[in-house]
Amino acid sequence: MSDCCSTNTKELISETNVSENCPSCKKKSKKVKIITLKAMLKPSVLDSLNPNLVHFFCNSEECDVVYFDTDQKTYSKFEIKVPVFQKDDSLTVPICYCFEWTREKINQYVEDGLASKPLEHIKQNVKENRCGCEVNNPQGSCCMGNVTKFIKSL
Structure with a gap:
């Protein structure tokens, strides 16, 4: 795996600190790499993934949305392989x-x-x-x- 837990914070911040609002709860969310979605989405929803868009992770506990993209396509916690x-x-x-x-x-x-x-x-x-x-x-x-x-x- 790459250096996701690296102490090189400058590189991590530039890659992961881009924020966007969740289309469901409207809270700011963090950019996430496409490899994460490929690994986390259930096979039944993986074919709806557009890997060419930017994706975000919503960490709001009140919100069922886990991921969304810049086209506002959402993936709920029920479409993820593991509990979040x-x-x-x-x-x-x-x-x-x-x-x-x-x-x-x-x-x-x-x-x-x-x-x-x-x-x-x-x-x-x-x-x-x-x-x-x-x-x-x-x-x-x-x-x-x-x-x-x-x-x-x-």
């Missing part, structure tokens, strides 16, 4: 899709006084170039921000 962390509050939904860190698993580590272990594990695997966020994470980018925010919320 930002849109599903189940304990078994991954926060880190590459290394299977769920809310439930992280909760257990925090209760056991090991709150730093999930982040250490993810960082070590990123350092070893093992992450594949573009194809494993519906948001198409690194999960560490989500994991950190979740741990702080406990």
Whole structure:
């Protein structure tokens, strides 16, 4: 995979910080690479994907739209292969899709006084170039921000 979890923030910001409003909830969304949609969309909807358009990820928990394009074509959470962390509050939904860190698993580590272990594990695997966020994470980018925010919320 490319350097989705890289610390080269200048390159990441220029690629992923383009914002657009979701056609459903009207909230700003983040640009996502086409490889993410190809990996995440169910086969039954993949043939409606226009790979020549710019696509965005809507992270609003109230909104059923996960992806949309510049022509306002939307893809709902029911058209995605995996549950989306930002849109599903189940304990078994991954926060880190590459290394299977769920809310439930992280909760257990925090209760056991090991709150730093999930982040250490993810960082070590990123350092070893093992992450594949573009194809494993519906948001198409690194999960560490989500994991950190979740741990702080406990």
